[in-house]
Amino acid sequence: MPRKSALPSVADEQAAPGGAAAVDRALSLLAAFRQGDGALSVTVLAERTRLYKSTVLRLLASLAHAGLVQRTPDGLWSLGPEVARLAAIYADSFSLEDVVLPEMRALVQRTQESASFHVRQGDQRLVLFRVDSPQLLRDHVRAGDLLPLDRGAGGRILMAYTGARGKLYDAIRQDGHVMVSSDRVPGLVGISAPVWKAPHELVGALTLTAPESRIQPVFVDEVRVSAARLSARLGGQPAI
Template identity: 65%
Template sequence: MPRKSTNPSVADEGAAPGGTAAVDRALSLLSAFRPGDRALGVTALAERTRLHKSTALRLLNSLAHAGLLVRDETGGWSPGPEIDRLAQVRAAAFPLEAVALPRMRELVAQTQESVALHVRRGAQRLCLLRVDSPHLLRDHVRAGDLLPLERGAGGRVLLAFSGEPGALSEQIRCDGYLMRTGDRVAGLTGISAPVWRAGGTAGAAPVLVGALTLTVPEPRLRPELVGALREAAAQLSAALGAG
């Protein structure tokens, strides 16, 4: 039997209430892959998840059996074809990317600044979609990056419209947006507003999808960017049935 670690694994720290520990640990191995990763060895995956190598290897073999991972000839592991299939199923069921990306590209063409759609993932926010500014001077967050909720305009908007108490959240809810400079990166301004979709039943309240955020180097900040961002967020919400 493998020795139990004195340090909790990533899965143990974020265990699903009423869930199964083995499933949480297997999913933590999938979540360990980051943008830019190709194949990761069992040692790297065990370090990222804080699992024993023997435990990680058993779980990796199960994930490979399901097609969620593949192992190459060098022993490295990478995401498998089943993930592509599930992504296609999700995209067909909830075509957020198809709806959002054209409007995000229009906003970038209008403002010449980068725009991202952030969604909440537990205690962090995920950059789900991103369109870059054509300028060389810009922030370099990529789709797939995880960012803090408690810093940056996008994270604070997600918290506010998820019911976070406090004076700042109340002000964001009152204003309907937030502009914040230097909150996450010095010299960078974020302008963010919520995106909504229709509720599941007729007459149901809209559901928060995420936060649409422009990121602007401070020297290029100009007043009309606030209106452009808020209008784009409203248009996207309307396209998702919440208008």
């Protein structure tokens, strides 16, 4: 009989009340995959879940049978195609408006500035959703407006993540956001971050706008957090 580990496994610590221990352990293996991971070894999976390697191998066999993981030619393990299928079903079950608007309202409440959600339409960008700042001094755009793609924070994000070249767009892709001042309207600052529906599938750009006199450094983090939350809800890969 193997010696009991001195530390409880992740599954033991996070066990579902009234649930099945074997299912908890299997789910802890799936949760062990982190953003940026490709394929992982049994040793790494055992370390992250604090399960015995023998237990990990048995669980992997069941998960592989269901298509939730797959073994690579070099003997490592990666997430399987069934995960992508379930993620697509999950994402399609949402109305984009029902997901995006509540987060935008929360962002406006936290910052007291205006929020827009932009999608690309050819060589322009469409304001798909809009929540206005409660303050009188603000930019005046409405849902349904078409704006330039090559000016403004939202347009810069859409261009950066659809192949635009240049130092600005390289910096946006590296930073994961952009803040520009007077790029479309003099005296107006825009902060924008991408929202993802699935890995490498851009949904749109979440953008906060404010007069230069009211901009605060913390607004960058607020936009990035909201964009990450939306990406997580839509089945993408949030990054903050």
